[in-house]
Amino acid sequence: MGNAFKHQHLEATVYDILILGAGIAGLSAAIKAAEHGHSVLILTKGAKPDGSSNYAQGGICSVTDPKDSFKLHQEDTCEAGAGLCKKNAVKILVENGPKTIDQLVKWGVKFTPAESNDANIRFDLHLEGGHSHRRILHAADLTGKEIMRALLVKIHEFPNITFLENALIADLILNKNKTRALGAKVIHQKTGEIEAIFAKVTIMATGGAGRLWFHTIDPPDACGDGIAIAARAGTAIQDVEFMQFHPTSLYAPSLKKAFLISEAVRGYGGILKNSKGEEFMNGVHPLRSLAPRDIVARAIHREMKRTGEPCMFLDVTAHNPKDTKTHFPHIYAKCLSAGVDMTKEWIPVVPAAHYMCGGVLVDTWSKTQIEGLYASGEVAATGVHGANRLASNSLLESVVFALRAVENIEKTGILKKSFRTPTIKSEKVKMTGGEHWKKRTVEAKKLMWEKCGIVRSVAGLNEGLAKLREFNSEVEAEMKKPGTKTVALLEFRNAVESSILIVKSALARKESRGLQSILDYPKMSPKLVHHNIYLKYPLENN
Known part of the structure; x- marks a missing residue:
């Protein structure tokens, strides 16, 4: 990525905005802030921006089909959320969907286009569990990777964005009264030195917490750091009992890394079966294999306990092999590397920790209870997901509420409030x-x-x-x-x-x-x- 990720020694500067994390939420906030002319510093744990965003296969959902509606998307979200979704936050999410997609396209994201035979639909739309309508935009089966690619290219246009890579967050820096965030203490992984980085506003975009569980499909960064760091600063943590266990991770003990079999495979027509071929979801939920994730994960868990089998199976063999390979080239290749040809054989699957629906409590502008501290992406508890996230709402939430954070920062005038930087011991x-x-x-x-x-x-x-x-x-x-x-x-x-x-x-x-x-x-x-x-x-x- 050129010099953008070269380690830079930082003087005792006060940045306008410090962003902790460089997934889709962090990068979206950085670009929008930079467009307003603000100085931005982005921290990332690795040698380049990474995180769960890069691994998001299925897509990002938004109402783009004229036959679909905001009302249906809101209803589907609240139904999946088991009645606990904050309805105003859901309304904001859904109604901001189309313009957020337009913004991503403007920033260079290339979603898979619709076939030319329907002039009213711009994008190829998938169906996923819990959705009443096709509304999942995607880039083949590597949507997160494509969005990250485009955002990283876009970021290079802004000299006012600085990256600090290989950096861990030790703690937030607060004022004496612990009422305002002033930045963060950062550990440089190459040297072990702790440096104080000051900013008028800090945005937490540290990702999820799936790595707190033994079985997970999340990357190493998703280890719950943001929850602990924010909690030590004194802000509220909400609804973190709701960890979403993705029902279908690839059961392949030979693989070193767990791998997600996207919800879109079930939307495509994949049917869940036990080893005898029994479609065990038929008596569980009216949507059968397309039921919401929490219901499917528990059903698989229950069936595994009942049968004593180490996994269940997802069957797409009834579909045209060429179509399957076209729709899911990455998943097909990964399954093949584990010795499973998904066009001819059932895919062995097990549930695994995947997505934290709760997190650091924020309002609808991504503000926490501490002045100058915002949170967006998986680390935040916006209330959009309620007790269970609807498939493919996460990427949309990340961008919508990251952009709202920057909008609020502009409106409140907090960037005009100066402060004396405290002395931080070496x-x-x-x-x-x-x-x-x-x-x-x-x-x-x-x-x-x-x-x-x-x-x-x-x-x-x-x-x-x-x-x-x-x-x-x-x-x-x-x-x-x-x-x-x-x-x-x-x-x-x-x-x-x-x-x-x-x-x-x-x-x-x-x-x-x-x-x-x-x-x-x-x-x-x-x-x-x-x-x-x-x-x-x-x-x-x-």
């Missing part, structure tokens, strides 16, 4: 070592999968919370010791704090709703409640 961390904490991280992931997984119980959650508190006490004792800390310790601290908040949220919800299935409370409560969770101090009280 620190350093060890980038190597910490094997004990790495082992502990694996233990915590297994714990979350077993005690806070697809189906939960009060006893299991309490057992999990007790163990997490033990981990937390161990971390706190180590943090109080003199000497340089390892990055493995700091990352484990984030994982434990985020996991504690998630388990506490799950215990607070005394009902089964959407992604929260709890044996002690099998029914849905008539009350609609959003739970705000805070980190308590001293930390032993969590």
Whole structure:
């Protein structure tokens, strides 16, 4: 990517906007802010912008077909969200869809076009689970990658955007009263040095938390860091009990990395079966294999328990092989690398942690409870997804609410408010070592999968919370010791704090709703409640 990702030593400058994370939400906010002439610094963990956005296969949904409507898209979103979606946020999401698509196209995104025989439809539209109409725009089966490609090309047009790669976030920097965000303390991975970076506004776009669970299809960056970092700053975390387990990850123990089989494969006509060929979804939901993700994931989990089989299967063999390869070239190639020809054989699938529907509480302008701190993308709890995300709403949410954050920053005049930069003491961390904490991280992931997984119980959650508190006490004792800390310790601290908040949220919800299935409370409560969770101090009280 040329010099854009070359490490740059940063002087004690106050940027207009600091963006923590360089997925689709972070990049969209950066471009829009740069178009307004603001100085922007984007932090990314890796050597280049990456994250879950790059792996999004299915697409981005919006009403673009004249036969579709905002009303239908809103209804589908709220139905999938099991009644817990914040309706105003959903309305904003849906009604901003078409102009957001136009903005992405203007920025260079190339969606797969519609066939020329329908002049009223610009794009080829997929159908996915929970949708009543075809409204999923895509770029073959690598939509996220295409959007990222276009945004990265666009970003090079702006000299006022600076990248800092290979950077981890240690903590947010707040004023003395802890009422305003002033930037972040950042760990340079190459040296271990901690640097204070100041900004008038900070936007968290740190991604999700799927890596807190043992079985996940999420990339390494999706480890819940943003939830813990925001919680330590004192802002509210909402609805984090709702982790979406994608029903269909490829079951291929030979592969080093888990791989998602897109929702679009079921929309294409893929049918879920057990090893005997029984279509077990038929008696579960009227939409059968196209039911919302939470219902499908639980049904697969239940069928695996009933049969003792390690996976279920997705069958697309009834379709024309050429069409299948055209629609899903990347998925076809990945399955083939695992020894499965999806045009001739059933695809073995299992559920895996995929998407965090809750997160850092924000309003409809992406503002948190702390002045100057915004959050967008998967790390944010906009309320759009309720208790379960509708397929392909996530990319749309990322862009819509990232752009609204910048719009609000413009309106409020916060960039005109100056502040005195506090003195931050010089620190350093060890980038190597910490094997004990790495082992502990694996233990915590297994714990979350077993005690806070697809189906939960009060006893299991309490057992999990007790163990997490033990981990937390161990971390706190180590943090109080003199000497340089390892990055493995700091990352484990984030994982434990985020996991504690998630388990506490799950215990607070005394009902089964959407992604929260709890044996002690099998029914849905008539009350609609959003739970705000805070980190308590001293930390032993969590």
